[in-house]
Amino acid sequence: GRISQDHVLVSSFGHQAEEIFKQVNQIQIIACGTSYHSGLVAKYWFEDIIGLPCFVEVASEYRYRNPVVLNNTLFVTISQSGETADTLAALQQVKKIKQEKNIATLCICNVPESSLTRESDLIFLTHAGPEIGVASTKAFTTQLVALALLLTAVGRSKGLMTEKRENIIVKGLQKLPGLIQKALEHEDVIKEMAKCFADRDSALFLGRGTMYPIAMEGALKLKEISYIHAEAYPAGELKHGPLALIDEAIPVVTIAPNDDLLEKLKSNLQEVKARGGQMIVFEDEKSNVDSEGNMRVVKATSNVGRITAPITFNIPLQLLSYHVALIKGTDVDQPRNLAKSVTV
Ligand code: F1P
Numbered sequence: 296g297r298i299s300q301d302h303v304l305v306s307s308f309g310h311q312a313e314e315i316f317k318q319v320n321q322i323q324i325i326a327c328g329t330s331y332h333s334g335l336v337a338k339y340w341f342e343d344i345i346g347l348p349c350f351v352e353v354a355s356e357y358r359y360r361n362p363v364v365l366n367n368t369l370f371v372t373i374s375q376s377g378e379t380a381d382t383l384a385a386l387q388q389v390k391k392i393k394q395e396k397n398i399a400t401l402c403i404c405n406v407p408e409s410s411l412t413r414e415s416d417l418i419f420l421t422h423a424g425p426e427i428g429v430a431s432t433k434a435f436t437t438q439l440v441a442l443a444l445l446l447t448a449v450g451r452s453k454g455l456m457t458e459k460r461e462n463i464i465v466k467g468l469q470k471l472p473g474l475i476q477k478a479l480e481h482e483d484v485i486k487e488m489a490k491c492f493a494d495r496d497s498a499l500f501l502g503r504g505t506m507y508p509i510a511m512e513g514a515l516k517l518k519e520i521s522y523i524h525a526e527a528y529p530a531g532e533l534k535h536g537p538l539a540l541i542d543e544a545i546p547v548v549t550i551a552p553n554d555d556l557l558e559k560l561k562s563n564l565q566e567v568k569a570r571g572g573q574m575i576v577f578e579d580e581k582s583n584v585d586s587e588g589n590m591r592v593v594k595a596t597s598n599v600g601r602i603t604a605p606i607t608f609n610i611p612l613q614l615l616s617y618h619v620a621l622i623k624g625t626d627v628d629q630p631r632n633l634a635k636s637v638t639v
Contacts, residue, residue: 474603478596481595
């Protein structure tokens with residue numbers, strides 16, 4: 296109901312949200328780690344669905360350079376904890392030129408009373424509940440939903456929403472609970488697949504479009520909780536170098552939704568298969584990736600669209616890292632060398 300009503304949705308970002316969103320000409324997203332990956336998904340959404348430019352950068356770099364911020368930018372920080380020092384420092388830097396450039400700041404955060412929420416003009420709370428483990432999981436899913444709502448709110452305020460665009464976003468979000476439930480049902484198969492990672496040193500994750508940031512997040516989770524070196528590549532980039540890594544010893548995880556990029560992706564997979572890579576493919580019911588030979592295919596979703604695909608496909612990747620970590624006996628909740636809030 297809340298999504299269908301214009302004013303209720305827009306004002307959930309703050310009282311002045313509608314006035315601010317009307318003036319926005321581009322979005323700049325700043326975040327770290329998992330939160331950065333949700334921002335990268337949003338870039339595809341903003342540019343592809345409503346045609347609004349969206350730039351995304353890790354706070355740990357942004358804060359140490361002299362970035363050019365354009366007039367009428369909506370400066371969005373994303374953070375589970377709201378205390379990440381790099382993200383806060385980037386926000387402080389931009390606040391110095393806020394008036395002069397008509398910049399508004401918004402934070403998407405899971406902790407109501409945090410440094411980021413205190414320092415931002417607009418606040419959107421993700422309501423993910425407490426994140427017990429160090430590695431963000433629920434936070435990521437809820438950040439993506441928050442960003443889809445931001446896309447709707449900005450699109451509506453600027454008069455950029457057509458019926459078709461509304462349908463892509465709103466209908467997608469309404470289908471989400473059922474789709475996530477279905478993705479979770481594959482846990483037993485994923486647990487079985489996890490066995491082929493436990494004795495490996497490295498893994499590759501491939502995706503195209505929004506599945507590229509989802510692949511990056513899948514690789515980060517494997518690094519964070521299973522201590523396996525993992526890299527993510529946009530599938531089209533393989534031929535520009537990473538193909539040299541492929542042999543029988545490397546598991547290659549690919550996400551294959553049934554979208555316009557599927558045929559290209561299938562030909563990328565053939566290149567990996569021909570070089571003996573051990574393929575694990577999470578696909579949509581209708582994607583029909585050939586499962587012969589060294590390809591193991593899981594039909595993880597059915598009929599996902601532009602909004603629902605990244606949110607849903609992330610679930611099997613999180614489960615995969617979780618089960619690899621359990622097999623390796625690493626501490627899923629308290630990985631070595633990591634802190635929940637990186638405040639330095
Ligand atoms: C950012 C982050 C997490 C990561 C780990 C270290 O935190 O990089 O994504 O899983 O906990 O910090 P935040 O800004 O989202 O709180």
